[in-house]
Amino acid sequence: MNANPLALFWEGFTIESYAQIDAQSLLIRLQPADDYLPCCSGCNQHTLAIHDISTRRVRERDLFQYRVWLDVPVRRVRCTTCGPKLEQIRWLPGRQRLTAGMVSWIESLVRLMPIQHVATLLGLHWHTVKAIDHRRLKREVTEPDKRRIRRLIMDEFALFKGHRYATVAIDADTQQVLWVGEGRSRAAVRPFFEWLGPETCGQIEAVAMDMNTAMDLEVQHHCPQARVVYDLFHVVAKFGREVIDRVRVDQANQLRHDKPARKVVKRSRWLLLRNRGNLKDEQALKLEELLQANQPLMTVYVLKDQLKELWYAPSEADARQRWQDWLNLAMSSGLAPVQQFARRLKGYVDGIIASAVYRLNTSVLEGMNNKIKVIKRVAYGYRDNDYFFLKIKAAFPGKAR
Numbered sequence: 001m002n003a004n005p006l007a008l009f010w011e012g013f014t015i016e017s018y019a020q021i022d023a024q025s026l027l028i029r030l031q032p033a034d035d036y037l038p039c040c041s042g043c044n045q046h047t048l049a050i051h052d053i054s055t056r057r058v059r060e061r062d063l064f065q066y067r068v069w070l071d072v073p074v075r076r077v078r079c080t081t082c083g084p085k086l087e088q089i090r091w092l093p094g095r096q097r098l099t100a101g102m103v104s105w106i107e108s109l110v111r112l113m114p115i116q117h118v119a120t121l122l123g124l125h126w127h128t129v130k131a132i133d134h135r136r137l138k139r140e141v142t143e144p145d146k147r148r149i150r151r152l153i154m155d156e157f158a159l160f161k162g163h164r165y166a167t168v169a170i171d172a173d174t175q176q177v178l179w180v181g182e183g184r185s186r187a188a189v190r191p192f193f194e195w196l197g198p199e200t201c202g203q204i205e206a207v208a209m210d211m212n213t214a215m216d217l218e219v220q221h222h223c224p225q226a227r228v229v230y231d232l233f234h235v236v237a238k239f240g241r242e243v244i245d246r247v248r249v250d251q252a253n254q255l256r257h258d259k260p261a262r263k264v265v266k267r268s269r270w271l272l273l274r275n276r277g278n279l280k281d282e283q284a285l286k287l288e289e290l291l292q293a294n295q296p297l298m299t300v301y302v303l304k305d306q307l308k309e310l311w312y313a314p315s316e317a318d319a320r321q322r323w324q325d326w327l328n329l330a331m332s333s334g335l336a337p338v339q340q341f342a343r344r345l346k347g348y349v350d351g352i353i354a355s356a357v358y359r360l361n362t363s364v365l366e367g368m369n370n371k372i373k374v375i376k377r378v379a380y381g382y383r384d385n386d387y388f389f390l391k392i393k394a395a396f397p398g399k400a401r
């Protein structure tokens with residue numbers, strides 16, 4: 001046991017001297033400890049034969065108000081097996097300029113705040129912090145057990161400013177993000193199925209996705225057993241955009257001469273799109289008043305609720321009946337946006353009805369876009385897709401089956 005407590009931090013070394021180099025920096029010069037035999041980084045053998053010594057200046061964790069630098073006399077040993085080789089220093093692996101303690105501190109901080117904040121706080125370059133986080137993610141993001149994958153969710157999101165897109169593939173049973181790739185075309189998602197491999201592809205039973213993609217063709221091509229299922233989340237969101245929003249704006253325009261009523265309708269978007277179960281009492285009351293006063297809004301609201309019921313049918317036959325009822329209601333509503341939507345939905349009905357058999361939990365998609373936006377903001381400064389996609393995988397590690 002070394003009498004110097006700091007030897008705990010820098011195994012194999014003791015302090016030779018220290019000095020303040022400026023108002024905020026401390027320099028600690030280390031020297032090899034007498035009682036410690038250096039060890040070859042190639043084969044871990046201890047040796048007395050030293051080839052040469054060079055001093056490396058490295059950053060250690062801050063101490064009180066100081067940034068701490070170490071001057072470390074790093075030896076090259078003359079190993080009988082490996083020849084001249086850098087000595088093995090456990091707290092300073094490889095040719096690093098940051099100690100292992102400093103690296104793990106950066107790793108902790110960058111989980112809590114944006115890269116730029118960590119860089120500023122510690123006086124490091126943005127790239128240094130990012131590279132450390134990137135290595136951590138490569139180490140920590142675990143590969144899924146492909147043999148257990150049966151059901152998938154596939155979705156796309158905008159990369160930056162909506163000019164480019166990326167596709168994400170999720171295990172529907174664990175909600176783990178399995179794969180992220182740039183693009184949303186058939187060719188762009190092909191690498192996912194190649195990564196999955198023919199054996200796993202062959203065992204895929206169902207894949208949930210948005211209606212308007214080319215992905216369904218690629219899924220059928222690789223996964224002959226898979227049934228394509230259109231997910232509730234996307235269809236209802238589309239109904240919100242193309243029907244509820246449209247009817248709401250039309251209704252507001254018709255109330256041009258009744259300013260207070262017009263205002264109520266114009267500002268009702270959130271109330272109409274939100275799940276009723278998530279409304280507070282006074283919001284639910286407001287919604288009720290609005291729907292009572294406006295027949296077309298009442299109609300589209302009821303149609304939205306009934307549309308959702310298609311996904312909860314106990315059987316395919318029941319789902320088909322619900323769809324027929326819904327279609328009749330929509331076509332007799334007298335509202336053009338509703339009729340237009342219903343006509344387009346007809347082409348996708350098989351994929352909606354399939355949800356009666358394949359109950360895929362796609363709730364992960366609802367929060368995903370927001371989470372991705374946050375990741376983009378804190379981590380996407382230099383548009384490194386590999387890093388960005390790893391961040392997304394790390395944010396959705398999945399739960400136990």
Ligand SMILES: [Zn+2]
Nearest residue numbers: 040043079082
């Ligand atoms: Zn060796």
